Amino acid sequence: MHIPDGFLSVAVWASLWVVAMLILVVAVWRTNKKLGDRHVPLLGVLAAFIFAAQMLNVPVAGGTSGHMLGGVLIAVFVGPLAGSIVMGSIFGVQAIFFQDGGITTMGANIINMGLIGTILGYFIYQSVKKVVKGDRGMIIGAGVAAWIAVVLASAACAFELAASGTSPLGIALPAMVGIHVIIGIIEAAITIAVISFVLKTRADLLKLPKI
Amino acid sequence: MKAIEIKNLHYTYPDGTKALRGINLDVEREESICLIGPNGSGKSTLLLHLNGILQLQRGRVRVIGMDLRKKTREVRSKVGLVFQNPDDQMFMPTVFEDVAFGPVNMGLSEWEVKRRVRKALKAVGLERFEHRSSHHLSYGEKKRVAIATVLSMEPEILVLDEPTLALDPWMKKDFMKLLKELKKHHTMVVAGHDLDLMKLCNRTYLLNDGKIVKEIGKKSEIFK
Amino acid sequence: MKHHFLDQHSNLHSPIHVLDPRVKIIALFSFLFFIIFTPITQAPKFAFYGALVFSIILISRVPLKFILKRSSVIVPFVLLVAVGLPFLGGGDAAGSYNIGIFRITHSALLIFLNVLVKSWLCVLAMIVLTTTTPFPKLLNGFQRLKLPKIFIMILSFMYRFIFIAIDEFGRMRRARDARAPSLGRIQHVKIVGCMIGTLFAKSYERGERVYTAMRSRGFNGEIKLTHELEFKRSDIFFFSSFFSLLILILVVV
Numbered sequence: 001m002h003i004p005d006g007f008l009s010v011a012v013w014a015s016l017w018v019v020a021m022l023i024l025v026v027a028v029w030r031t032n033k034k035l036g037d038r039h040v041p042l043l044g045v046l047a048a049f050i051f052a053a054q055m056l057n058v059p060v061a062g063g064t065s066g067h068m069l070g071g072v073l074i075a076v077f078v079g080p081l082a083g084s085i086v087m088g089s090i091f092g093v094q095a096i097f098f099q100d101g102g103i104t105t106m107g108a109n110i111i112n113m114g115l116i117g118t119i120l121g122y123f124i125y126q127s128v129k130k131v132v133k134g135d136r137g138m139i140i141g142a143g144v145a146a147w148i149a150v151v152l153a154s155a156a157c158a159f160e161l162a163a164s165g166t167s168p169l170g171i172a173l174p175a176m177v178g179i180h181v182i183i184g185i186i187e188a189a190i191t192i193a194v195i196s197f198v199l200k201t202r203a204d205l206l207k208l209p210k211i
Numbered sequence: 212m213k214a215i216e217i218k219n220l221h222y223t224y225p226d227g228t229k230a231l232r233g234i235n236l237d238v239e240r241e242e243s244i245c246l247i248g249p250n251g252s253g254k255s256t257l258l259l260h261l262n263g264i265l266q267l268q269r270g271r272v273r274v275i276g277m278d279l280r281k282k283t284r285e286v287r288s289k290v291g292l293v294f295q296n297p298d299d300q301m302f303m304p305t306v307f308e309d310v311a312f313g314p315v316n317m318g319l320s321e322w323e324v325k326r327r328v329r330k331a332l333k334a335v336g337l338e339r340f341e342h343r344s345s346h347h348l349s350y351g352e353k354k355r356v357a358i359a360t361v362l363s364m365e366p367e368i369l370v371l372d373e374p375t376l377a378l379d380p381w382m383k384k385d386f387m388k389l390l391k392e393l394k395k396h397h398t399m400v401v402a403g404h405d406l407d408l409m410k411l412c413n414r415t416y417l418l419n420d421g422k423i424v425k426e427i428g429k430k431s432e433i434f435k
Numbered sequence: 436m437k438h439h440f441l442d443q444h445s446n447l448h449s450p451i452h453v454l455d456p457r458v459k460i461i462a463l464f465s466f467l468f469f470i471i472f473t474p475i476t477q478a479p480k481f482a483f484y485g486a487l488v489f490s491i492i493l494i495s496r497v498p499l500k501f502i503l504k505r506s507s508v509i510v511p512f513v514l515l516v517a518v519g520l521p522f523l524g525g526g527d528a529a530g531s532y533n534i535g536i537f538r539i540t541h542s543a544l545l546i547f548l549n550v551l552v553k554s555w556l557c558v559l560a561m562i563v564l565t566t567t568t569p570f571p572k573l574l575n576g577f578q579r580l581k582l583p584k585i586f587i588m589i590l591s592f593m594y595r596f597i598f599i600a601i602d603e604f605g606r607m608r609r610a611r612d613a614r615a616p617s618l619g620r621i622q623h624v625k626i627v628g629c630m631i632g633t634l635f636a637k638s639y640e641r642g643e644r645v646y647t648a649m650r651s652r653g654f655n656g657e658i659k660l661t662h663e664l665e666f667k668r669s670d671i672f673f674f675s676s677f678f679s680l681l682i683l684i685l686v687v688v
Contacts, residue, residue, distance in 0.1 A: 002508075003512065004508070004509045004512055004554040004557065004558055005467060005470075005471065005553065005554050005557035005558065005561075006470070006471065006549070006550050006552075006553030006554035006557055007512055007516070007550050007554060010471070010472070028583070028585055028586075032585070036656065037646075037654065037655070037656035038646050040585065040588050040589065040592070040646075040658070041302065041592055041642050041645040041646045041649060042639070042642035042643070042646065043589050043592075043642075044302075044588065044589040044590070044591065044592020044593045044595075044596065044642075045592055045593075045596050045638045045639075045641050045642040045645065046635075046638055046639070046642065047589060047590075047592070047593040048592065048593045048594075048595075048596035048597040048599070048600050048638070049596075049600055049634055049635060049638035051593065051597050051600070052597060052600035052601045052603075052604055052634065053600075053604075053631045053634065055601065055604070056604060056627050056630065056631065068631075073631075077635065085589065089586065089589050089590055089593055090593075092586075092590070093590065093593065093594075095561075096561070096564075096565065096573070097442065097565050097570065098508075099505065099506070099508050099558050099561045099562055099565075100508060102467075102554070102557055102558070102561075103464065103467055103557070103561070104467060104471055104557075161515075161516075165523075165546065166516055166519075166546060166550055167515060167516050167518075167519035167523070168519050168522045168523055170522060171515075171518055171519035171522055172515060172519060175515060175518065176515075186624075189624045190624060190627055190628055190631065192628070193624050193625050193627065193628020193629070193631075193632075194628045194631045194632045194635070195632075196628070197625075197628050197629045197631075197632035197633075198632045198635065198636070201632065201633075201636075202632075202636050205635065205636055205639060208639075259647070262651045264647055264650055264651055284653070284655075287650075287651060287652070287653055288653060292648075292651040294644070294647075294648055296644075298599055298641075299641065299644040299645055299647075299648050300648045301595070302591075302592055302595055302596075302645045302648065302649065303591055303595065304570060304571035304574065304591050304594050304595055305571045307661070307663065308571070308591075308660075308661055311661045312649070312652055312654075313652035313653055315659045315660070315661055316652060316653035316654055316655070316659055317653055318659075321661075324661060344569070344571065345595060346595065346598040346599070360652065361652065364652065364653070
């Protein structure tokens with residue numbers, strides 16, 4: 001889902017860059033205020049952690065495999081804004097060093113695969129937790145949020161391509177969303193597995209301050 | 212003036228664990244002492260105090276005559292703390308940036324930083340390692356760079372937590388040689404279970420349950 | 436353990452490798468902008484852009500095969516656009532092509548060429564940058580180009596600890612394979628969950644310990660960084676000739 005350079009029109013990529021940077025700047029400012037200088041090493045180490053976690057593949061049907069994005073997971077652990085910084089750093093590095101996604105399209109990719117998960121996903125997670133209480137609410141909320149975040153990310157990607165006149169919405173949307181309805185299940189399954197494991201072994205880590 | 216004076220030091224962690232219960236310890240300049248004791252006896256907590264990392268709760272710590280409570284910044288530049296795991300101590304991408312981290316924070320000039328980095332790397336036997344990536348080093352090399360990262364701050368006191376842990380016998384032999392060399396110019400406080408470390412030091416103290424239980428003169432006494 | 440997946444080939448020696456990272460970053464970004472803003476109808480310009488990238492690749496001595504293989508990351512998106520082509524472009528029937536049962540208009544074809552050519556050239560240029568510049572140098576470059584220090588610091592930590600995280604996953608995976616070589620899908624997900632959860636706990640604790648190590652070396656919240664960059668004559672030469680060529684392509688071709 002990493003959009004390369006050249007696939008989005010100037011108006012689309014430039015505005016998404018601005019939006020992504022604004023959110024990240026606010027996130028850095030708020031994290032700085034709440035955590036003080038302690039957050040610098042923590043966010044760096046956690047970015048490395050999500051980066052490595054994205055390299056673990058899980059087999060899907062037909063010999064293909066998928067991995068997690070981790071936006072919802074990191075937001076559940078450290079909160080939406082700290083999570084956004086982590087995801088922003090990851091997609092920045094992936095674009096520059098792995099050519100996974102372009103430079104002009106980096107804003108779009110950070111929003112699609114990162115911020116939708118960390119901010120919107122976290123909001124969904126919180127809402128579910130209000131309805132379903134206790135540990136079950138945490139697990140279900142994270143799972144639902146993870147699935148929705150992936151599907152929304154693919155839909156956002158399709159809309160951006162359509163708005164750029166690169167691919168008609170009637171084709172891009174069903175193609176992207178169709179695949180990601182399934183990929184989202186993997187994201188949800190891994191997110192649920194991680195959170196249930198941490199609940200059993202180190203529940204204190206789910207009570208960290210959220211930023 | 213003594214290098215380190217500790218009077219009646221107590222420390223309780225936020226979770227309620229009483230880690231130190233009244234430590235009294237004096238270390239003369241140019242002296243080296245070894246702290247031994249089971250896991251959880253308070254060794255690491257004590258070491259973290261020497262550098263002002265843990266906030267003083269009760270008691271008094273003076274380093275080279277300076278009160279830790281008042282002069283934390285100065286104390287930090289006089290006491291070099293070397294952690295157990297070098298991967299925690301080397302957090303920058305290259306060896307140069309890691310060894311330069313302390314001096315740069317001290318506000319030294321660019322030229323002085325470079326001089327100190329070269330000198331510190333030379334002292335641990337890793338000349339021309341400046342441009343290496345930290346993650347490409349062997350474990351033994353990392354251990355040495357970890358020491359260089361504090362040597363570059365030119366401390367008077369070196370504090371080492373379990374310096375010989377996880378070294379194989381060959382690496383350890385070289386590493387002990389390095390410690391012996393460093394001992395000549397630094398006051399040293401070492402924590403560890405290692406008999407060779409005790410041999411290296413002037414005095415050894417046995418810690419248990421947050422207190423210094425006894426001073427051990429000769430290593431044979433520990434087995435009594 | 437040694438890792439080369441991140442900045443492979445970046446320690447070779449070539450005139451491109453020794454360039455100051457700042458020069459390379461500015462050159463790359465300008466190149467991307469030139470490509471993105473040039474209309475696809477000016478085909479000869481793109482031929483020259485391509486020639487420029489490939490001559491730099493040749494000078495850099497990075498294996499061409501490696502770069503071409505790496506550039507295939509754009510393929511899925513190119514396919515996605517290709518699938519949509521018959522439905523794009525509206526009524527321009529006069530300049531349309533028939534491929535099987537599909538009719539593709541001239542303007543749709545231009546859209547396809549637009550994304551294919553531009554994304555490929557951009558991705559090639561990006562690959563040249565990362566295969567000729569080690570990560571720490573690149574960070575030094577971004578730092579000197581005034582990227583906020585907090586990002587530089589986070590990215591430095593990230594780079595440093597990615598390798599440790601991957602090693603830890605590797606150890607856990609070997610331990611898993613030793614005890615349970617083949618697993619069902621659900622079991623597999625569960626174990627990946629345990630591995631990720633364990634690594635999160637370890638990473639969090641490491642973050643705390645690193646913070647302690649930083650403080651003990653005088654860190655008090657203000658990020659001060661070092662760099663070892665100096666412009667050389669070759670940097671100025673590359674910089675001026677690269678931009679002269681870009682402007683020449685823009686004006687003359």
